[in-house]
Amino acid sequence: MASMGMKLGATPATVPDILIADDDRDLQSVLKLHLTDWGYQVRCACNKHELLEQFYQQQPAVLLLDLQFGVDDGIELLDRLIREGASRPIVLLTAHGSIPTAVKAIQLGAFDFLSKPPDLNMLRKVVEHAIESGTSRDSVESDPPMLVAGESRAMRQVMQMVDEVAPTDAKVLITGESGTGKELVARAIHERSARSARNFVAVNMAALPDKLAESLLFGHERGAFTGADRTHLGWCETADKGTLFLDEIGEMDIALQAKLLRFLQQGAFHRVGSSLSRSVNVRLISATNRDTRKLVKDGLLREDLFYRLQVVEIEIPPLRSRREEIGPLVDYFLARSAHRHQKLRKGVSPEAMHLLEQYAWPGNVRELEHVVERLTILSRGDEITLADLPQHIGGQLSRTSLPSSPASQAGQDVNLRQMDVVERAAILDALEKSDGHAVTAALMLGIGQATLYRKIKRYDIALPRQRTRTKASRVARNER
Amino acid sequence: MTRASSETAFASRPDLAAAFRQRKLAYGDRLRQLTSTIKTALNEQHYDEVQRIAHRLAGTCGLYGFADIGSKASAVAEAVRLRHHDELPHLVDSLAQSLREVDVGHDVDDQAIPDNRSLAGTT
Numbered sequence A: 001m002a003s004m005g006m007k008l009g010a011t012p013a014t015v016p017d018i019l020i021a022d023d024d025r026d027l028q029s030v031l032k033l034h035l036t037d038w039g040y041q042v043r044c045a046c047n048k049h050e051l052l053e054q055f056y057q058q059q060p061a062v063l064l065l066d067l068q069f070g071v072d073d074g075i076e077l078l079d080r081l082i083r084e085g086a087s088r089p090i091v092l093l094t095a096h097g098s099i100p101t102a103v104k105a106i107q108l109g110a111f112d113f114l115s116k117p118p119d120l121n122m123l124r125k126v127v128e129h130a131i132e133s134g135t136s137r138d139s140v141e142s143d144p145p146m147l148v149a150g151e152s153r154a155m156r157q158v159m160q161m162v163d164e165v166a167p168t169d170a171k172v173l174i175t176g177e178s179g180t181g182k183e184l185v186a187r188a189i190h191e192r193s194a195r196s197a198r199n200f201v202a203v204n205m206a207a208l209p210d211k212l213a214e215s216l217l218f219g220h221e222r223g224a225f226t227g228a229d230r231t232h233l234g235w236c237e238t239a240d241k242g243t244l245f246l247d248e249i250g251e252m253d254i255a256l257q258a259k260l261l262r263f264l265q266q267g268a269f270h271r272v273g274s275s276l277s278r279s280v281n282v283r284l285i286s287a288t289n290r291d292t293r294k295l296v297k298d299g300l301l302r303e304d305l306f307y308r309l310q311v312v313e314i315e316i317p318p319l320r321s322r323r324e325e326i327g328p329l330v331d332y333f334l335a336r337s338a339h340r341h342q343k344l345r346k347g348v349s350p351e352a353m354h355l356l357e358q359y360a361w362p363g364n365v366r367e368l369e370h371v372v373e374r375l376t377i378l379s380r381g382d383e384i385t386l387a388d389l390p391q392h393i394g395g396q397l398s399r400t401s402l403p404s405s406p407a408s409q410a411g412q413d414v415n416l417r418q419m420d421v422v423e424r425a426a427i428l429d430a431l432e433k434s435d436g437h438a439v440t441a442a443l444m445l446g447i448g449q450a451t452l453y454r455k456i457k458r459y460d461i462a463l464p465r466q467r468t469r470t471k472a473s474r475v476a477r478n479e480r
Numbered sequence B: 001m002t003r004a005s006s007e008t009a010f011a012s013r014p015d016l017a018a019a020f021r022q023r024k025l026a027y028g029d030r031l032r033q034l035t036s037t038i039k040t041a042l043n044e045q046h047y048d049e050v051q052r053i054a055h056r057l058a059g060t061c062g063l064y065g066f067a068d069i070g071s072k073a074s075a076v077a078e079a080v081r082l083r084h085h086d087e088l089p090h091l092v093d094s095l096a097q098s099l100r101e102v103d104v105g106h107d108v109d110d111q112a113i114p115d116n117r118s119l120a121g122t123t
Helices: A025-037 A048-058 A074-083 A099-108 A118-134 A152-164 A182-191 A208-220 A254-266 A292-297 A303-309 A322-340 A350-358 A364-378 A391-401 A406-431 A438-447 A449-458 A468-479 B014-043 B047-064 B066-081 B083-101
Strands: A017-022 A041-045 A060-065 A089-092 A112-115 A172-175 A202-205 A243-247 A268-270 A277-279 A283-288 A313-317
Touching: A017 A048, A025 A041, A025 A112, A025 A118, A025 B014, A041 A048, A041 A089, A048 A074, A060 A074, A060 A118, A060 A254, A074 A099, A089 A118, A089 A449, A099 A112, A112 A449, A152 A182, A152 A313, A172 A182, A182 A202, A182 A243, A182 A283, A208 A254, A254 A268, A254 A303, A292 A303, A313 A438, A322 A364, A350 A391, A406 A438, A406 A449, A438 A449, B014 B047, B014 B083, B047 B066, B047 B083, B066 B083
Parallel strands: A017 A041, A017 A060, A060 A089, A089 A112, A172 A283, A172 A313, A202 A243, A243 A283
Antiparallel strands: A268 A277
16 A cells, blocks of 8 residues: 555654744734744744745745845745745735736746735645645655545555556546645656656646746746746746646646647747747646546637547546545544644544545545644544534535435536536625735635636636725725 | 634644733834824825835734724825825824724733743744
């Protein structure tokens, strides 16, 4: 089993450390307390000199960087760190939560973007996610996330395919619902390949603005367009001799798909603004949570590209179809969150475990992980009992226990479409209430900014112009 | 969406809770001192200074439980950025009043404040 990548019961070798780069000591101070409470080591930098020294010497697990860092511009610092090969995720903090700044930060390579004061739940999620994901330019993790428990036949087959395909250079398409661990499988393939010493570059296509996706993927020459004041290597070049992982491939702009196809056919590409053909040696792994054949049928994914990408297809089954793994996964997450939060490892009563095993887990392993972490923190006593479980898990039991008929399946499809409508309306409402600030809207919706951008793109929502005067005027009016 | 707050955090770490109370007390003192600073900056039309103070308050106050001051500071910073100087006297007055009246609560217990060195990972 160990050869299949199981890390059951593993615990992190060290407590992850976070570097806060902000010249406001009051902000540093309170963030430091919260991050310490969540189980992290925390360091602070008050100026650029301290930041650079600590960032390179200590190699923190995550850098929280203020956009307005004293007299220095956080975006410029971010750009510098990325260009110098920063190998740790960087999260921007800013009081100016505007879409252009957020997009620019993400384009430059920031892991995420939080408005100040950060919502503590969101900050915690982002930091956890950053630590688990490492960074797009980092293939080495001090605390690698668990891939699979491997107790089920379905996952054993997945891992067998990983072992078989890893030593080859075959292109792999990974499919599966959100939260099943597609990126982890991609990383596992990379780590078991001869390319493991080189970069694993992960790119979420849904988070890339169409207009900039080409230059981010293939790079651009100085002067290629307004604002291109220096030559920029694209992710294809960064991944040379390594692995390029394109997640949510179905979200890629159709025009860019043609260029990706040419790259796959010829191994050659042009940086934006250059006629020089360049070639790199990259292994491509792609992933999607959507039905690839339907994407092709609907004209959203080029058929010729699809067949290029899908030399080997690995489908990760949803957690509800491999319930025998829930118990071992709960054990693993209990051990990990107890270590992370410096708490005693709790047990689970048989009744509570039965409910956990019966729940449908629509968010798959990621949802299970978050639930177990909350239980570790919030439940009292040494054992998690029925009383500790969230209500929706108990409430889900009767629904999932019922066998689904074709009629109920059709009803589910209708419900899914209705959910799309509701979700789109909720996003529009949040954007309206936040005056078009995506960062604020994401906080209101309780989702990450990258997720919000993806949904904005999916639902083809036109971003309203930010009405920045409105807020000042509204406060003034309320005071009168 | 329920927002977590510093006020309700640190349930399992009384040392951190006490450290937070200590820092909130000190922060409250600094906020009160800013009352005259920001009004003077406005009177002398030092808009950059008004912007700097407001920007910082907007980013930090909420984490100490002073969300109302943070909102008012954000409005001031935005008005300076947009050069809506005519709105500033009212906005700064409102902010200054909140700063002057800042209340750190009655649960601050100086006796419970631990030695900072006991805060693992925070030094």
